[in-house]
Amino acid sequence: MNGILALVLAASAEEGDAGLDFELFRPHGDTYGFAVVPGASTLQNLQLGAGLWFDYSDDPVVLVDAAGNRVSPNGTDADGLVNSRAALHAQVGLGFSRYGSVSVDVPLVLSQDGFVAPTLGDPSPGTLAPTGVGDIVLTPKAVVLDRDAFPLGIALAVPISVPSGDPAAFLGEGAVSAAPQAIVEWSDEKIHTRAYKFRAAAMGGVLLREPARLQDARFGNAFTYGIAAGYRVVSPLEINLELHGNSTGGRLAQNAAELLLGGKFLMADLVSVSVGGGTGLGGGVGAPDFRLYAGVDFAPNFDENSRDADRDHVADGRDKCKNDPEDLDNFQDEDGCPELDNDADGREDSIDKCPNDPEDDDGFMDNDGCPEPDNDKDGVLDADDQCPNEAGSPDLAGCPNRDSDGDGIGDDLDRCPYDAEDVDGDRDEDGCPDEGRVVLEKGFIKINDVIYFDFNKVTIQERSNSLIDEIAKVVIANPQLLKIRIEGHTDDVGSDIANLKLSQGRAESVKAALAARGVEIGRLDAAGFGEMRPKVANDSEDHRAENRRVEFIIVDQK
Incomplete structure (x- = not known):
């Protein structure tokens, strides 16, 4: 109405x-x-x-x-x-x-x-x-x-x-x-x-x-x-x-x-203007x-214990910096004064990731404003660590147990400290390389044996199962090997198409066998090359046997 x-x-x-x-x-x-x-x-x-x-x-x-x-x-x-x-x-x-x-x-x-x-x-x-x-x-x-x-x-x-x-x-x-x-x-x-x-x-x-x-x-x-x-x-x-x-x-x-319905404009301190209307x-x-x-409302305050000139929520009666607002960061907030560098480490709180803990200024990650009491995180505090930037053992005053051959086994436990363990799944804990049937080389995995298949088929013979086991152990023991290509090769007997198909099938069989033994399938590729990449000339039965092979190429690693 x-x-x-x-x-x-x-x-x-x-x-x-x-x-x-x-x-x-x-x-x-x-x-x-x-x-x-x-x-x-x-x-x-x-x-x-x-x-x-x-x-x-x-x-x-x-x-x-x-x-x-x-x-x-x-x-x-x-x-x-x-x-x-x-x-x-x-x-x-x-x-x-x-x-x-x-x-x-x-x-x-x-x-x-x-x-x-x-x-x-x-x-x-x-x-x-x-x-x-x-x-x-x-x-x-x-x-x-x-x-x-x-x-x-x-x-x-x-x-x-x-x-x-x-x-x-x-x-x-x-x-x-x-x-x-x-x-x-x-x-x-x-x-x-x-x-x-x-x-x-x-x-x-x-x-x-x-x-x-x-x-x-x-x-x-x-x-x-x-x-x-x-x-x-x-x-x-x-x-x-x-x-x-x-x-x-x-x-x-x-x-x-x-x-x-109206609007209230909060103007200067304790001054407000209101406008509105209704029905x-x-x-x-x-x-x-x-x-x-x-x-319009105006509300001046004549009690300094109630006034707050800088509007920092600290009454003027106890505000030591009445015109400079407190930064309200839970550090000495009761005095009403801003503390721009709470921990007094020379880094303003706005860029200091640890505003209440002073940086130790030891040359290690000093830009973040946070102290690092144990730079190398070896459990030995830097104050007691003779090697503060190298992770070590408490028994060695924080210094590392050296690994001269870089095989991940400390010299104190490495029976061959200057010869790196090959991590082939065979006695890897002793630190000595084992020249077994499966050897990790640069860029490929060397197989000192033969994976046998049924004649003109992709079925792996039972006598090669132990070799497949060893290959799987080596791959699993070396997670830094991100991608391995399993290559199948044949001799020149038969047609090119048939050899290419046969080599692809045999590579796929090896891939499946490794996956069944716990190797992540995503780390494996299978490729058949037939007779296109002979290792030696196909001019004798021995040479043809050498060309019938499976190779493991490291495609990607950490």
């Missing part, structure tokens, strides 16, 4: 009372709340809060007849008892410790228009006073749980309205009223220091006031409520969504609510067709 339905009149409605302050928009009394919904935090000790808020509402109170049509005076285009209102709220507050505050709100109506309708049929209704002072509100507030110290903040407040406005102009109640309320607030970080990203608050209370009657609707004590959430989309801008209202009975006119919900008295608002 375009307007807010405030109350319904029968044609015989009686003359209405004029003691109702319908205003829903009552800005919070300190800089830590939302636009209307208060927060559970409050002004800190000796912190002064000052605010100036402007709002404009359209049709906050309208009159409808029994058919539901809005009533307008004869000869006017006004469609509400209060057709529009522009108001200013001047506020000031002061905190006592961090758990209590008192604030004062002085509402000033800058302009309003509408009409006074004693009876529905009055052809010349009166007009509202265009300006005036509203009821002044005094709000004491006490913090039960401080959100900055507990996961949840809880506060109690009692706004007390003093009859300073003209009831006939809808500017006041004409009597003292009070609205005790409880407030709960949660945030992901501290409120006072503006470190939070997200926060939410809920308020519930009761409005205690003298009974009033507006045309045929009666108003008395009311339940008040509000919920709000804020999210910092960027550091200086918080987006707020609020729902607040009151309920004094079961009729539509007795239930007013308002939804507001009334539910059709109650005071819920406008729409509302626009803007406000």
